[in-house]
Amino acid sequence: EVQLVESGGGLVQPGGSLRLSCVVSGFTFRTYSMNWVRQAPGKGLEWVSYINTSTTGTIFYADSVKGRFTISRDDAKNSLYLQMNSLRAEDTAVYHCVGCSGGRCYDDGFDIWGQGTMVTVSS
Amino acid sequence: DIQMTQSPSSLSASVRDRVTITCRASQSIRTFLNWYQHKPGKAPKLLIYAASSLQSGVPLRFSGSGSGTDFTLTITSLQPEDFATYYCQQSYSTPWTFGQGTKVEIK
Numbered sequence: 001e002v003q004l005v006e007s008g009g010g011l012v013q014p015g016g017s018l019r020l021s022c023v024v025s026g027f028t029f030r031t032y033s034m035n036w037v038r039q040a041p042g043k044g045l046e047w048v049s050y051i052n053t054s055t056t057g058t059i060f061y062a063d064s065v066k067g068r069f070t071i072s073r074d075d076a077k078n079s080l081y082l083q084m085n086s087l088r089a090e091d092t093a094v095y096h097c098v099g100c101s102g103g104r105c106y107d108d109g110f111d112i113w114g115q116g117t118m119v120t121v122s123s
Numbered sequence: 124d125i126q127m128t129q130s131p132s133s134l135s136a137s138v139r140d141r142v143t144i145t146c147r148a149s150q151s152i153r154t155f156l157n158w159y160q161h162k163p164g165k166a167p168k169l170l171i172y173a174a175s176s177l178q179s180g181v182p183l184r185f186s187g188s189g190s191g192t193d194f195t196l197t198i199t200s201l202q203p204e205d206f207a208t209y210y211c212q213q214s215y216s217t218p219w220t221f222g223q224g225t226k227v228e229i230k
Binding site: 037047060063105 | 168
């Protein structure tokens with residue numbers, strides 16, 4: 001069974017930091033490109049960041065998080081991470097770990113999703 | 124950035140109704156268009172990729188069409204488990220962007 005389990009969310013003050021983790025099972029993680037997608041309360045889905053398979057290491061960020069968030073992966077641990085610094089109130093959202101089989105995000109969309117972890121930025 | 128606009132934002136329908144949701148891109152995205160179903164508290168689910176390809180395991184009552192800037196998701200006979208929010212998403216170029224969502228509610 002394919003599973004993506006996010007953790008690391010919580011309440012943090014503006015300007016603070018959090019590190020999200022996503023541990024996966026049930027598929028060959030190293031062959032998947034991975035993303036973080038978030039959903040603010042009462043809002044729609046917003047793509048945050050992308051990391052390709054380790055063979056290319058290509059990384060993209062949404063402009064809203066560029067320079068503040070860092071995506072990384074550890075294929076040996078079947079894990080994806082998101083280091084979030086300089087957090088703002090507008091970063092409050094459920095953060096989903098999302099994968100694309102065979103690295104085909106462009107062609108085949110986001111085909112596996114986790115349920116997400118809630119991040120609340122508030123004083 | 125490519126803007127994605129869905130319509131309607133919400134709709135009320137009955138079981139066995141035919142439902143159509145449209146999605147328009149601010150520029151041509153060829154067929155790099157995907158559809159997702161999202162229920163509260165659950166992980167979103169990929170329904171359609173590349174505008175018209177049905178994801179494995181998705182019921183045949185779901186279909187997608189379109190190319191360029193205009194796309195459609197059709198549910199031919201709405202079932203109780205289909206009440207959810209539906210999103211289109213362009214995968215033509217980063218930043219990948221989603222439509223604002225269409226909430227399908229029970230009439």
